Amino acid sequence: MSIIMLNIIIALYTYIFQITAITLIAAVVVLMVRYLILSIKEKSYYPAQWLYMLKNKKISTELIQLEKNYDDKIRFYNFWFQIERIKKENVKGAFAELGVYKGETAKIIHEMERSRKLHLFDTFEGFKKDDLKAETGEAATYSTKNFADTDEKKVLKYINGNNNIIIHKGHFPDTTKDLESEIFALVNIDADLYNPIKKGCEYFYKHLSPGGVIIIHDYNNKWEGAIKAVNEFTKTIPENIIEVPDMHGTVMIIKNKVVK
Numbered sequence: 045m046s047i048i049m050l051n052i053i054i055a056l057y058t059y060i061f062q063i064t065a066i067t068l069i070a071a072v073v074v075l076m077v078r079y080l081i082l083s084i085k086e087k088s089y090y091p092a093q094w095l096y097m098l099k100n101k102k103i104s105t106e107l108i109q110l111e112k113n114y115d116d117k118i119r120f121y122n123f124w125f126q127i128e129r130i131k132k133e134n135v136k137g138a139f140a141e142l143g144v145y146k147g148e149t150a151k152i153i154h155e156m157e158r159s160r161k162l163h164l165f166d167t168f169e170g171f172k173k174d175d176l177k178a179e180t181g182e183a184a185t186y187s188t189k190n191f192a193d194t195d196e197k198k199v200l201k202y203i204n205g206n207n208n209i210i211i212h213k214g215h216f217p218d219t220t221k222d223l224e225s226e227i228f229a230l231v232n233i234d235a236d237l238y239n240p241i242k243k244g245c246e247y248f249y250k251h252l253s254p255g256g257v258i259i260i261h262d263y264n265n266k267w268e269g270a271i272k273a274v275n276e277f278t279k280t281i282p283e284n285i286i287e288v289p290d291m292h293g294t295v296m297i298i299k300n301k302v303v304k
């Protein structure tokens with residue numbers, strides 16, 4: 045092969061190499077710019093009312109941090125809007141959560157309204173066998189080991205709240221026996237399974253103030269027990285469910301006000 049031919053081949057290879065390198069660098073730059081634009085745009089989705097309260101320094105540093113770290117922003121803001129509404133409308137009663145696990149949503153709810161009692165219901169040992177027996181769909185693959193890696197002392201430490209937090213350890217609804225006279229303004233049901241969700245709706249609706257809200261998580265087709273429990277229960281009450289388009293599907297029941 046002549047020297048000229050060899051030079052032509054080397055020049056060709058160098059040219060192809062340079063074009064490939066430039067194309068790759070351009071693709072990385074485009075992806076980075078796109079990522080930057082999307083993350084800036086995402087940050088601009090703060091609800092106007094949240095921004096107003098932020099500007100007026102009416103949101104605690106702790107809550108601002110919790111919002112930053114929580115993935116499901118729509119779920120977060122839904123809790124916040126409901127709690128703000130309850131405060132504005134002066135809906136009477138305590139707050140409660142059925143399905144606490146390590147206390148992530150309980151901490152958020154407590155931080156949004158520290159002056160109300162917050163009753164926390166959980167086995168703090170995971171699901172019970174009898175509840176699991178009734179399950180179909182995704183929940184049928186769960187066992188008593190799921191959500192068992194927690195305990196109430198760690199939860200209280202994590203929430204780092206005040207004396208308004210009351211733990212009810214054990215199988216729900218057995219743990220409601222001493223609470224016949226309590227009334228509730230906001231209840232978060234996040235128990236995944238048919239039995240506790242159904243019993244939770246029945247117990248808390250009976251004790252819910254007019255204007256009070258029950259928020260139920262996991263109303264999506266993976267969680268057949270949750271859908272069945274909510275649908276069966278709502279047939280027995282005058283209110284409709286309100287669907288919240290958060291990550292895993294939440295529904296709310298807001299008890300009708302009594303108009304005088």
Ligand SMILES: C[S@@+](CC[C@H](N)C(=O)[O-])C[C@H]1O[C@@H](n2cnc3c(N)ncnc32)[C@H](O)[C@@H]1O
Nearest residue numbers: 143144145148149166167170191216234235240
């Ligand atoms: C999905 S986890 C709750 C997640 C929690 N809200 C959070 O923020 O991470 C479901 C919880 O429901 C509890 N649970 C389910 N059935 C229950 C029952 N019958 N009585 C008490 N706790 C129950 C489980 O022990 C588990 O901790």
